[in-house]
Amino acid sequence: MKEAAPPPWAAPGKLDTIGAWLLALLWILPLAYAVWTAFHPAEYSTRFALFAPLTLDNFRRAWEAAPFARYFLNTTLLVTMILGVQLVLATLAAYAFARYTFPGRGIAFALVLVQLMVMPDIxxxxxxxxxxxxxxxxxLVGIGLPYFASAFAIFLLRQTFLGIPKELDEAARVEGASALQTLWRVYVPLARPVYTAFGLVSVSFHWNNFLWPLIITNSVNARPLTVGLQVFSSVDQGxxxxxxxxxxxxxxxxxxxxFLLFQRQFVQSFMRAGIK
Incomplete structure (x- = not known):
């Protein structure tokens, strides 16, 4: 007796697609609400009207209520500084772990991996x-200093450098290249997808980081955007x-x-880097 065929929606692969659409809907609803509320007068923040008037006044009021220009500058300088230092330090450390043998190398790399298991809030x-x-x-240096040495970046780059044939090292040495020249001209170009993928992770995390900048800053001079937003939650009139x-x-x-402009490059970088 033949088994009954599954309904069309339960066919192989269909359930995954349905689940992905449901998750996408769940994630996009808050953004849709934020867009609706931001572009409409305050009286439409809790109700929907098909022909509700559009306005940009909310953005003007938000920009005037806080020094957003300073916050944008602080955040841009912060994420750029952190990413630049992270890439330099992680590149040198990963190259040493991947290509040099020295006493305590295994213990040192184990300590790097332990850092991945420690929550920053601790x-x-x-x-x-x-x-x-x-x-x-x-x-800004006080905000970024605890994040300058990234165990995640060291791990990613070490795994990538280990996959590069040692024959390329030997060929570069034969041509008279020093260790740093070999690193810059051979390893860094081949690891470009990993640098891109990690850069996206780092910029996104530190652009949205809130708790540590809130604790370490006391004035507008160093506050990033996320901390500056709290001014809107302390309004006396509601x-x-x-x-x-x-x-x-x-x-x-x-x-x-x-993300909208470079989403294809984002996805390709993560796929090539093997980040799940």
Whole structure:
């Protein structure tokens, strides 16, 4: 007796597609609400009307309520500084772990892996004490210093460098290249997808990071966008969701625009880097 054929929606692969669409809908609903509320007057923040008037006044009010230009500058300088230092330090460390043999190499790399298992929030108090001792409280360097050495980047680049044939090293040495020249001209170009993938992760994380910048900063001079948003939650006359969502969209706009413009490159970089 033949088994009954499954319904069309339960065919192989269909359930995965349906699940993906449901998850996409779940993730896009808050964004859709934020866009609706930001572009409409405050009275439409809790109700839908087909022909509701559009307005940009919420963005003007949000921009005037906080020094967004300073916040944007601080955030851009912060993520650029952190990413630049991370790539330099991780490249040198990964190359040493992948191509050099030295006493304690296994223990040192194990300590790097242990760092991946430690939640950053556990170190908040000690990091603050260290920054206060160094006089770096309320500064961009104070925000970025705990993140300069990235165990994640070291691990990714080491695995990539291990997959590069050693014959390329030997060929470069025969041509008279030094160790740093070999690293720059051979290893770095071949690991470009990994650099791109990690750069996306780093910029996204530090653009959205909130807790540590909130703790370490005391003034507008060093506050990034995420911390600056809290000014909208301390309004004496109640919460204006239209202004809050407009400010949130201003904060998230660079990442959203960047993803929409370069989403193909993003996906290809992650696929080539093997990041799940």
């Amino acid at each position: 170190l908040l108090v000690e990091n603050y004490k260290t920054m206060a001792h160094l006089g770096l409280v309320d500064s 919460v204006d969701w239209s202004v809050i969502t407009a400010a949130t969209l201003l904060t998230a706009a660079p990442l959203l625009v960047g």
